[in-house]
Amino acid sequence: MDVPAFCMLNSWKVGTGMSETKWQNWSGWVKAHPHTFYKPQTEDELTTLVTEARGPIRVAGSGHSFTPICESDGTLFSLEKMSGLIATDQEARTARVFAGSTIRDLGPLLHNQGLGLINQGDIDRQAIAGAVGTGTHGTGKSLKSISAAVVGFRLVTPSGDILNCSAEENSDVFHAGRVSMGSLGIMTEIELQCAPAYALEERGGRLSVADLFDALDTLRDDNRHFEFFWFPFADDVLVKTLNISDVEPKPRKRAPDGQDGPADIAFRKLCEINRFAPFLRGRFQRQMTEQGGSRYAGDAPGRSRWSHDAFPSDRNVRFNEMEYAVPTERGADCVREIAAHMRSCGVNFLFPIEYRYVAADDAWLSPFFERDSVTISIHQYHKQAYAKLFGGVEQIFRKYAGRPHWGKLHTLAAGDLQALYPKWDDFCAVRNRLDPEAKMLNPFLRKILGVS
Numbered sequence: 001m002d003v004p005a006f007c008m009l010n011s012w013k014v015g016t017g018m019s020e021t022k023w024q025n026w027s028g029w030v031k032a033h034p035h036t037f038y039k040p041q042t043e044d045e046l047t048t049l050v051t052e053a054r055g056p057i058r059v060a061g062s063g064h065s066f067t068p069i070c071e072s073d074g075t076l077f078s079l080e081k082m083s084g085l086i087a088t089d090q091e092a093r094t095a096r097v098f099a100g101s102t103i104r105d106l107g108p109l110l111h112n113q114g115l116g117l118i119n120q121g122d123i124d125r126q127a128i129a130g131a132v133g134t135g136t137h138g139t140g141k142s143l144k145s146i147s148a149a150v151v152g153f154r155l156v157t158p159s160g161d162i163l164n165c166s167a168e169e170n171s172d173v174f175h176a177g178r179v180s181m182g183s184l185g186i187m188t189e190i191e192l193q194c195a196p197a198y199a200l201e202e203r204g205g206r207l208s209v210a211d212l213f214d215a216l217d218t219l220r221d222d223n224r225h226f227e228f229f230w231f232p233f234a235d236d237v238l239v240k241t242l243n244i245s246d247v248e249p250k251p252r253k254r255a256p257d258g259q260d261g262p263a264d265i266a267f268r269k270l271c272e273i274n275r276f277a278p279f280l281r282g283r284f285q286r287q288m289t290e291q292g293g294s295r296y297a298g299d300a301p302g303r304s305r306w307s308h309d310a311f312p313s314d315r316n317v318r319f320n321e322m323e324y325a326v327p328t329e330r331g332a333d334c335v336r337e338i339a340a341h342m343r344s345c346g347v348n349f350l351f352p353i354e355y356r357y358v359a360a361d362d363a364w365l366s367p368f369f370e371r372d373s374v375t376i377s378i379h380q381y382h383k384q385a386y387a388k389l390f391g392g393v394e395q396i397f398r399k400y401a402g403r404p405h406w407g408k409l410h411t412l413a414a415g416d417l418q419a420l421y422p423k424w425d426d427f428c429a430v431r432n433r434l435d436p437e438a439k440m441l442n443p444f445l446r447k448i449l450g451v452s
Contacts, residue, residue, distance in 0.1 A: 023076060025063040027320045027382045034058075034076035041081045043156065043188045049077075050186065051160035055439040059182050061127025062102065065134060065407035066320050068444040069181055077186065079127065085109040086189060093194050094151060099129035099187040103146075104257075107308025115194040116307040119143040119225075124312040125257060129187045134407035135179045135366050137375065138311065139227045139356035141220050145368055147178045148361035152191035155184060158439040166191075175423075176430040178363040181406050183445055184434050200225070200310035201245035203302040206236040206293030213332055220357055229292070229352040231285035232339040238292045238352070242311070247304040255314060264316040271317060271350055271381045278348035285350065318382035319351060322390045322409045323375055324402030325358065325367035331374030334400040338376060338393050347389040351379035364423035367403040375405070414450025 023032045035054055040046040050057060053075040060070040060078055070076070079100030086096040088110075095110055103117070103124040110116055119138040126136060128146075132153075137145035152166035155177060163185075165174040177184050207215070212228060219226045225242035255261060260268075270284050304310075326334050335355055342349065354377040358368050367373065378393055380386035390409055397404075403420050404410035418424045428449065435441070438451050446452070 023060060023063075023070070025065060025070065027066055027318050029066070029320055029382070030068050030071055032071040032073065032076065034072050035074055037076045037078070039078045039081050043082070043154070043162070046077070046079075046082070046186065046188065047156050047160050047162065049075075050156055050158060053439075055437075056442040056445075057158065057186075057440050058442055059129070059186055061100070061130035062125050064123065064126055065130065066322075066409045067407060068442065069134070069407060071444065072442050079129065079186075079188075082188065083127075085113070088113045088115060088194075090114070093196065094191055095194050096152075096189055096191045097128060099127070099153075099190055101128050102126065103128055103131060104312070107306075110194060111197050111306060111308060114197050116197045117146070118149055118193065118195045120146065120308075120311045122311055122313045123315060124308070128190055128192075129182075130407070132178060132187070132190060133180055133182050135363070135368070135405065136407065137356070137358045137368070138225065139358070139375075140223075140225045141357045141372075142359050143225070143357075144359045144361045145179075145363075145366060147363050147366055148368075149193045150178050150190055151193050153177065153187050154189040155187055157185040158435045158437070162188075172426070172430050173434070175362065175364050176427045179365045179406065180427075180431070181365075181445060183431055183440050183449065185440065198307050199245045199247065199249040199304050200242040200307050201247060201302045201304045202240065202242055202310060204238065204240040204293070206289060207239055208236050212237050212239065213336075216332055227354065227356045229354055230335070230339060231289050231350075231352045232342045233282035233285040234289040235286065236289050236293065238289060245304040249304050249306045249309070252305055252309040254309075254312075258316060260316050261314065264314075268317045271383075274348065274350045275381070275384060281348065281350055285352075288352075319379040320382060320386045320390075320409060321377055321379045322386075322393065323377040323405040324394075324397035324400075324410070325371075325373040325375045325405070326397065326400040326402045328357065328372045328374050330400045331355070331376070334374070334396065334402075335376050337396050338378070341392055341396060342378070342389070345389065345392050347392075348384065349378075349380055349389055351381065353378055364427045365406070365421055367405060369421060369423065373403075376402075377405075377408070413447050417448060418450075 056072045056074045058070050058072040082098045083101040088095045121138045132147045155163045223241040229238040356375045358373050360372050361368050
């Protein structure tokens with residue numbers, strides 16, 4: 001099967017009253033009943049609505065955050081009608097885009113201008129503002145998160161002011177706002193540093209666990225993008241690489257969002273069987289590892305595609321996720337300990353561990369602030385409880401000075417987080433200045449930012 005099969009789909013139900021208005025995230029575990037739900041079409045309309053809105057004010061994109069980051073019983077905004085490409089600067093290789101644009105939609109728009117995102121993850125249906133605000137990333141030793149590619153943005157503050165933010169203008173808001181979980185206001189436009197359009201060749205295969213760790217540094221250093229997937233009960237791991245290619249890219253025809261492919265159907269069946277027959281999980285994990293590696297068998301060249309087609313994997317089997325970033329030099333020890341814990345903890349699960357590299361950046365609340373990192377992700381099928389599995393793994397992450405992904409599940413509060421981020425107090429000072437009444441904060445954000 002593809003490595004591995006899971007995607008995204010959000011759910012909106014809009015009525016006229018609080019009891020009839022319902023929102024839930026993609027996994028279905030976070031639900032909200034906002035008093036009011038708006039889909040503004042312009043920045044002016046948004047600004048007027050924000051100044052009059054009942055708090056908490058939150059913005060929901062694709063619903064692919066697993067934390068209650070978008071939950072609100074006050075006002076919920078969608079920026080889906082504020083999407084698309086605004087302008088490009090070919091000399092500077094930058095693109096200005098509306099904040100409601102999905103990464104999937106931006107790919108072809110940038111490509112038509114001879115540009116591509118420097119890096120992106122293997123899910124591309126997030127709204128760009130949500131991806132930026134949570135520090136979303138891909139993999140690559142020398143490549144930073146999507147937030148680090150932001151060179152400027154426009155922000156509507158809770159009081160209705162509009163700020164242009166860059167390293168030169170409103171610089172403190174710029175450094176705080178690139179990863180801010182929507183706690184400073186609402187981004188309307190984002191300027192991104194891009195690269196000339198480029199193609200990537202995908203390669204990969206299976207390695208034994210021992211061989212993987214022997215070759216880990218070489219695989220990291222010799223590839224633009226490298227990651228691996230480890231089903232803990234399997235004897236091998238799945239390795240995936242992407243590298244710049246001068247081979248003519250092949251077009252990719254993608255199914256509409258949420259439409260199952262054969263791999264989705266097969267994986268979902270295994271997840272359902274595994275729920276009631278956990279004794280089969282080892283066999284299933286070994287099978288998926290063998291089948292996933294077979295697609296790279298032989299010496300034939302890998303497939304070459306334009307970057308926006310090469311990065312994404314369409315994933316339709318829903319899950320919940322925890323991810324932490326740990327210092328690069330501690331990543332191998334951390335993931336080995338996590339795999340051992342998952343094998344011995346007695347919790348039923350089927351999804352693999354995902355292991356990626358991200359270069360250091362300078363956004364104040366980025367999980368990669370001033371630290372080259374490895375990200376380690378664990379997943380649980382959306383119909384299965386995740387708290388015990390994630391809780392045990394989180395204790396290991398904390399032992400390795402891990403920083404949580406802001407859109408993925410964790411239990412840390414302000415006191416824990418302050419010790420992990422050197423610029424924590426500076427961020428809070430900017431947030432308090434722009435939103436002294438905490439209008440942008442729901443209970444979850446109040447907890448993690450320490451606002452009573």
